[in-house]
Amino acid sequence: MLSKKTKYALHALTYLGKHREEKTVLIHDIAEEHGISHKFLENILLELKKAGMLGSKKGKGGGYYLIKDPKEIPLSKVIRLLDGPIALLPCVSLNYYEPCSECKDEATCGINKVMIQVRDETLKILENKTLEDILKT
Amino acid sequence: MLSKKTKYALHALTYLGKHREEKTVLIHDIAEEHGISHKFLENILLELKKAGMLGSKKGKGGGYYLIKDPKEIPLSKVIRLLDGPIALLPCVSLNYYEPCSECKDEATCGINKVMIQVRDETLKILENKTLEDILKT
DNA sequence: ATAAAGTCTATAAAAAAGATAGGGTTTATA
DNA sequence: TATAAACCCTATCTTTTTTATAGACTTTAT
Numbered sequence: 001m002l003s004k005k006t007k008y009a010l011h012a013l014t015y016l017g018k019h020r021e022e023k024t025v026l027i028h029d030i031a032e033e034h035g036i037s038h039k040f041l042e043n044i045l046l047e048l049k050k051a052g053m054l055g056s057k058k059g060k061g062g063g064y065y066l067i068k069d070p071k072e073i074p075l076s077k078v079i080r081l082l083d084g085p086i087a088l089l090p091c092v093s094l095n096y097y098e099p100c101s102e103c104k105d106e107a108t109c110g111i112n113k114v115m116i117q118v119r120d121e122t123l124k125i126l127e128n129k130t131l132e133d134i135l136k137t
Numbered sequence: 138m139l140s141k142k143t144k145y146a147l148h149a150l151t152y153l154g155k156h157r158e159e160k161t162v163l164i165h166d167i168a169e170e171h172g173i174s175h176k177f178l179e180n181i182l183l184e185l186k187k188a189g190m191l192g193s194k195k196g197k198g199g200g201y202y203l204i205k206d207p208k209e210i211p212l213s214k215v216i217r218l219l220d221g222p223i224a225l226l227p228c229v230s231l232n233y234y235e236p237c238s239e240c241k242d243e244a245t246c247g248i249n250k251v252m253i254q255v256r257d258e259t260l261k262i263l264e265n266k267t268l269e270d271i272l273k274t
Numbered sequence: 275a276t277a278a279a280g281t282c283t284a285t286a287a288a289a290a291a292g293a294t295a296g297g298g299t300t301t302a303t304a
Numbered sequence: 305t306a307t308a309a310a311c312c313c314t315a316t317c318t319t320t321t322t323t324a325t326a327g328a329c330t331t332t333a334t
Contacts, residue, residue: 059332196301
C-alpha cells in the first residue's frame with residue numbers, strides 16, 4: 001500500500017493539475033480541501049519541488065504550481081520519490097538495490113528471478129499511468 | 138516492498154518445494170538454511186498452514202510439508218496472507234477495502250479510478266506467478 | 275514596515291514490523 | 305509408560321518506520 005505521503009502527494013498534484021489556469025495555489029487550500037495537515041503537506045510539496053515537478057513563488061501572493069505536463073509525471077516517479085522502491089525485494093530494485101541477507105546466492109535464487117519479472121511488469125504499468133490519467137477521469 | 142514475513146514465507150515454501158520427496162521438513166532446518174529466527178519462522182509456517190498451503194505432523198519425527206501443487210500457490214495468495222492488500226490504496230482493495238479519509242467522493246475521484254486499473258493489472262501478474270515459477274528457475 | 279507565504283531542520287508521537295519467550299500438546303520410540 | 309522431539313499458541317518486548325508537529329528563517333507584495 002502507498003504511504004500517506006504518496007497519497008497526499010497524488011492529491012496535491014491532482015489539485016494543482018486542476019488549477020493550472022491559476023498562477024499559484026496555496027498549501028493551505030490543498031490541505032483544507034482534503035482535510036490533511038498543513039505542515040505535513042508542506043514537506044511533501046517541498047520534495048515534489050526538489051524533484052522538479054513543481055515550481056513555487058515565495059512571499060505574499062506566492063504558492064505552488066505544476067511545471068510539468070501531467071502526462072510527463074508517471075506514478076512510478078511519485079511513488080519512488082515518496083515511498084522508495086517499486087520492486088518487491090531490495091535485491092531486485094533498480095534504484096535502491098541492496099542484497100537480501102537471507103539469500104545465499106542471488107545468481108541461483110529463484111525468488112530473485114521471479115521478482116525481477118514482477119518488477120519489470122509492474123514498472124510497465126506504473127510508468128505508463130500518469131497524472132494525466134488521473135486528471136482526465 | 139515485501140515484509141520480512143512474506144520474504145521468509147517465500148523462502149520456506151521454496152525450501153519445502155525442493156524437499157517434496159521427504160515426508161516432513163523441520164522448521165529448524167529452514168531457519169538455519171536461511172539464517173533466520175526459528176521462532177519468527179514458526180509463526181509464519183503456522184499461518185501458511187492455517188491458510189491451507191502446508192500440512193504438518195506433530196511430535197517426534199514431525200515437521201511441515203507442502204500440501205498443494207506449487208503451481209496452485211500464486212504469489213498473490215502468499216502476499217495477501219502475510220502482508221495484506223495488494224492494491225495501492227485501501228479504497229480499491231478487493232480483500233481489505235476501507236474508504237480513504239482524504240477523499241471527498243470516491244465515485245468521482247480520479248486517483249481511485251486509476252488505482253483500480255493498476256490493481257487489476259498488478260493482480261494479473263501476481264496471480265499468474267506461482268511457487269512453480271520460483272522452483273523451476 | 276508589515277503580513278503573507280514558502281524553506282528548512284529538528285523532534286515528538288503513534289503505529290507497524292520484527293523478534294523473543296515460554297508453556298502446552300502431540301507422538302515416536304526405547 | 306517415560307522421555308524427548310517437534311509443532312501449537314499467545315503474550316509481550318524492542319526496534320524501526322511513519323505520521324505529525326513546532327518553530328525559527330527567508331522572501332516578497334503592498
